[in-house]
Amino acid sequence: MSDLRTLAPIPRTVWIASGVMALGGFLGNMDGSIVAVGLESMRLSLGVTLVEIQWVATAYLLGLSVALPLTPWLVRRLGAGRLWLAALAAFLLTSVACALAPDAGTLIGVRAVQGMTAGIMVTAGQTVIGLAVGPERLGRTMGTLGLVVGLAPVIGPSVGGLLLAHFSWPVLFWLNLPIGLAAFGLALRYVPRGERQQPPPVDWFGLVMVSLGLPLLVYGLTELGTPGSLNIVLTAIGAVALALFTWWSLRVTHPVLQLRLAARPVMGASLATVLLAGAGMFGAVLLLPLWFQVRLGAGPAEAGVLLAPMGLATTVFVLLAGRLTDRYGGGTVALTGSVVVLASTVPLPWLGPDTPMVLIQALLVVRGAGLGLSILPASTAAYASVDADELGHATALVNIVLRVGGAVGGALCVIVLSRGLTVDAATGFGWAFGVLGALCVLGTVAAGWLRRAERSSTVDVTAGSTWEPGANP
Structure with missing residues (x-):
């Protein structure tokens, strides 16, 4: 495979459709982050315990996981664009139901359904984009999607805190309506519906x-x-x-899911890279806020502010990663990002309260840039390696693997941290960051495998894919 590719132009209508998909992804991601800010307000208002109200967040994540496997079948049955529109409509209806929920049990149940609609939006939206642009343009459009969606967890907590200062918790769900209705109206005009097919029996x-x-x-x-x-x-x-x-x-x-796709060299390497990069990313999401508070003595609000630059760096570099992926290939970009993440993780066990905050912030910004260059290119390589009728399966597999990897990485880091804290904070975080570093090493190896698999492909640009812009599953 050539190391340098010519960037094919992307039509204006495709950019608009991609922006609409990004708006839906932003909505789903923001809902997850903004609700976390309101859990205490919900607990006090509904008169339940903290353990019970945590299920408002957990049910959403579990519902999202449940929806992913069935999405490829629904894409073929309804068409990717129609399915996305239906999922967005259901998401808005469940937002209204959440806002009107009379008790915690109802709210938790509706949140599980809302999570399912969000999961369908994610995979159907990525399928719509892939079919609209074709593999040569996929990196840039996915990068735009990642930029907008990545802003959600940065903006969500701030907006949620501001709203809760003046209104009660239902406003967090009412906020979805103006954004979602705008996305729905634009989608009716610009988003291709996709062709209906008769899928095999479930x-x-x-x-x-x-x-x-x-x-x-x-x-x-x-x-x-x-x-x-x-x-x-x-x-x-x-x-x-x-x-x-x-x-x-x-x-x-x-x-229900074509697991045989993982046997293909590029797809298998992409899934391995996403799994391990996701493990490293979500492990750090749990460790770093605790590190700032327990090891460095920051308060919760201060920890959030200190982590914001890393999140912004990730968001910005996701956009750059899309363009680089279209030009150099997902494997090359993912390997570069993985090396950067690894290099910025190695010093963490040796940092402490005496370390200048400027140095810590610089290191975390570099780490954020590496994260932005790692997961999206690997995902894009996976999507570009399959045929049009396999794209729904590919998007579902990538999202499932990302979530499983995140759960594994988070569990490993927290378990090791809790054991180490019985000695002292320096030992606990030293061990946990050691696990995080090991995950980064494995992620770098997987990204190297992906680069080699892409370069060994006999078909330039698409790594074996045969679909063209505008193809329908």
């Missing part, structure tokens, strides 16, 4: 196994650091269900 056994296993595994891994054996049991049940799902999917003609 693989019910596979669907049940993955729909049971994925949320149980993600939840169990996320909670492994807490006392009790229930989380271990849930993790084990989830792992067994996913093992049965894998065994079954490799033996049936029309599985």
Whole structure:
């Protein structure tokens, strides 16, 4: 494969459609981050415990995981654009239901459904973009999507805090309506609907196994650091269900998810890179706020401010990563980003209260830039390596792997941290950052594998893909 590619132009209508998809992704991501700010307000208003109200956030994440496996079937049944419109409409309806929820139980139940609609929006939106632009232009459009979606967790907490200073918690859900209605109106004009096809019968056994296993595994891994054996049991049940799902999917003609795609060199390397980069990213998301507070003595609000530059650097470099991916290939860019992340992670165990904050901030900004250059290029390489009728499966697989990787990375880092803190803070964070560094090393190896797989491809630019702009699944 050539190291340098010619950047094909992207039509204005495709940019608009991509922007609309980005607006929907922004909405889903912002909803997750902004609600976290309002949990205490919800707890006081609804008269429940902190453990109970945390399920408002957890149910959303679990619902998102449940929806991912069925999305490829729905894409073929309805068309990617129609499915995205339906998911956005359902997201807005559940936002209204959340705002009007009379008690915590109702709110948690509706949030689970809202998470499912958000999961469908993510995968259907990425499929719409991929089919509209073709593999040669995918990096730049996905970079734009990543830029807008990445701003959500940066903006969400600030907007949420400002609103809660003047209004009660339902306003956090009412805020979705003007943004969502604007996106819906633009989508009716600019988003291609996609062609309806008659998909094969639903693989019910596979669907049940993955729909049971994925949320149980993600939840169990996320909670492994807490006392009790229930989380271990849930993790084990989830792992067994996913093992049965894998065994079954490799033996049936029309599985709910085409796991055989992972056997292709570029796709397999892309999934490995996303898994490990996601583990490193979400592990750091849990460790760094605690590090600022426990090790460096910052307050919660101050920790959030200190982490903001890293998030902004990630967001900016995601946009740059898209352009670089279209020109040099996802493997080359992902490897560069992984090396940068690794280099900025190695010094962390040796930093402490006496370290100048300017040095810490510089290191975290570099780390944020590396993150922006790692996950999106690997995802884009995965999408560009499949045919049009496989794109829905590819987007679902990448999003599933990213979430599983995040749960694994977060669990490993928190468990090691909790064990180390029994000695002292320096030991605890030293061990945890050591685990984070090991994940970064593995992620760099996977990115190198991806670069080699792309360069070994016999088809330039698309790494084996045959679909063209405007193709429909």
